[in-house]
Amino acid sequence: MNAIWALGTMSGTSLDGVDAAFLRTDGESISAFGETAYRAYAEPEREVIRRAFGLWPGDDGVAEAAALVEAAHVAVLGPLASGADLVGFHGQTLAHDPGGRGTHQAGDGAEVARRLGLPVAWDFRSADVAAGGQGAPLAPFFHHACARWARLGQPVAFLNLGGVGNVTWVDPAAPRPEDPGALVAFDTGPANAPLNDLLLARHGMAQDEGGLLALSGQADAEVVRAFLCNDWLLRSPPKSLDRHFPDLLAAVEGLSVADAAATLVAAATACVAASFAHMPARPALLLVCGGGRHNRALMEGLAAAAPCPVAPVESIGLNGDMLEAQAFAYLAVRVQRGLPLSAPMTTGVPRPLPGGRISLP
Numbered sequence: 262m263n264a265i266w267a268l269g270t271m272s273g274t275s276l277d278g279v280d281a282a283f284l285r286t287d288g289e290s291i292s293a294f295g296e297t298a299y300r301a302y303a304e305p306e307r308e309v310i311r312r313a314f315g316l317w318p319g320d321d322g323v324a325e326a327a328a329l330v331e332a333a334h335v336a337v338l339g340p341l342a343s344g345a346d347l348v349g350f351h352g353q354t355l356a357h358d359p360g361g362r363g364t365h366q367a368g369d370g371a372e373v374a375r376r377l378g379l380p381v382a383w384d385f386r387s388a389d390v391a392a393g394g395q396g397a398p399l400a401p402f403f404h405h406a407c408a409r410w411a412r413l414g415q416p417v418a419f420l421n422l423g424g425v426g427n428v429t430w431v432d433p434a435a436p437r438p439e440d441p442g443a444l445v446a447f448d449t450g451p452a453n454a455p456l457n458d459l460l461l462a463r464h465g466m467a468q469d470e471g472g473l474l475a476l477s478g479q480a481d482a483e484v485v486r487a488f489l490c491n492d493w494l495l496r497s498p499p500k501s502l503d504r505h506f507p508d509l510l511a512a513v514e515g516l517s518v519a520d521a522a523a524t525l526v527a528a529a530t531a532c533v534a535a536s537f538a539h540m541p542a543r544p545a546l547l548l549v550c551g552g553g554r555h556n557r558a559l560m561e562g563l564a565a566a567a568p569c570p571v572a573p574v575e576s577i578g579l580n581g582d583m584l585e586a587q588a589f590a591y592l593a594v595r596v597q598r599g600l601p602l603s604a605p606m607t608t609g610v611p612r613p614l615p616g617g618r619i620s621l622p
């Protein structure tokens with residue numbers, strides 16, 4: 262198949278807004294990166310979505326959140342639509358319980374297709390969960406394509422620091438992402454989400470800008486040690502996380518806000534440090550994407566804790582704010598071609614598995 266221009270989107274767990282990015286691809290290799298766009302959620306919109314966290318289709322409040330997610334996507338994608346052959350619409354994860362009720366991304370791809378007048382690939386995670394996988398992380402197949410696009414000569418790891426963290430060890434020598442030995446990927450644990458929640462609860466602010474507050478505080482080593490004994494963190498991959506990590510905010514309740522922020526940063530970096538034990542070999546480089554790379558406290562913590570050099574993905578020519586949106590452009594083309602989106606070493610699914618569905622306008 263010839264490469265097409267796919268327009269991918271991500272409305273992530275940290276609830277900052279909708280990212281959109283063009284990618285030219287045949288679903289295997291990257292031909293070109295294109296224009297990007299972003300639309301922040303307004304605080305009242307965030308509140309509607311926040312109230313729907315943990316809810317499932319049909320629950321009160323979900324339809325309102327889904328309509329808002331669809332409208333925000335149509336608003337950011339509308340002006341770009343004429344340049345796109347296909348849209349990858351991830352939607353907004355509201356709940357994720359792969360071993361139980363499944364996974365829930367709000368937003369109807371058929372409605373987005375109708376309003377944009379474009380074919381839309383969506384519902385990326387449910388086939389994987391139905392087949393016994395975690396349904397997440399799904400960006401790893403794209404990380405593999407990125408490593409090959411950058412012509413990296415050695416295995417590296419990609420780390421996404423969003424609301425939740427996820428890491429992908431990738432061997433760029435493997436021709437296909439589903440090849441055994443190509444990838445090992447899993448969620449590392451909470452990243453920015455508890456920090457954002459802390460800042461909102463104590464200062465009415467959306468985030469610790471630049472990580473300055475955390476840099477001014479002192480991490481409580483005892484809280485971090487206790488946190489690392491959590492069952493989920495001790496579990497081996499495959500594993501994926503819901504946004505809400507129990508008890509983490511409660512554990513820092515008695516600390517000053519600066520010490521609490523420093524403690525949450527130390528917890529997030531300790532989760533990443535622990536993830537290296539599950540990689541087949543030490544990566545040559547830890548390449549960081551996602552909003553957390555703008556947090557100096559997180560980046561300094563990682564540099565101290567990782568057993569390899571740490572650098573933002575910009576160091577190999579990628580855009581760390583748009584990598585997930587690009588990933589869902591890449592995966593959209595794979596949905597269209599019926600190619601696998603996941604594999605045993607990414608989500609724990611028993612075999613490489615295609616997924617997603619396409620809605621035509």
Ligand SMILES: Nc1ncnc2c1ncn2[C@@H]1O[C@H](COP(=O)(O)OP(=O)(O)OP(=O)(O)O)[C@@H](O)[C@H]1O
Pocket residue numbers: 271272273274275276277278421422423424425426453454456457468469470471472550551552553555556585
């Ligand atoms: N300048 C900054 N200073 C500090 N933190 C920042 C900055 N910019 C972004 N962040 C953090 O990164 C978050 C956004 O990251 P990102 O967009 O990668 O997450 P997401 O896509 O919503 O989450 P996920 O990847 O878990 O789905 C913000 O909510 C904030 O916590």
Ligand SMILES: CC(=O)N[C@H]1[C@@H]2OC[C@@H](O2)[C@@H](O)[C@@H]1O[C@H](C)C(=O)O
Pocket residue numbers: 273274354357364396397398399400401421423424425426427448501502585
């Ligand atoms: C269920 C869900 O939406 N998970 C997200 C979340 O945010 C980061 C991490 O947890 C990752 O597993 C996933 O998103 C990315 C895009 C992924 O699937 O690779």
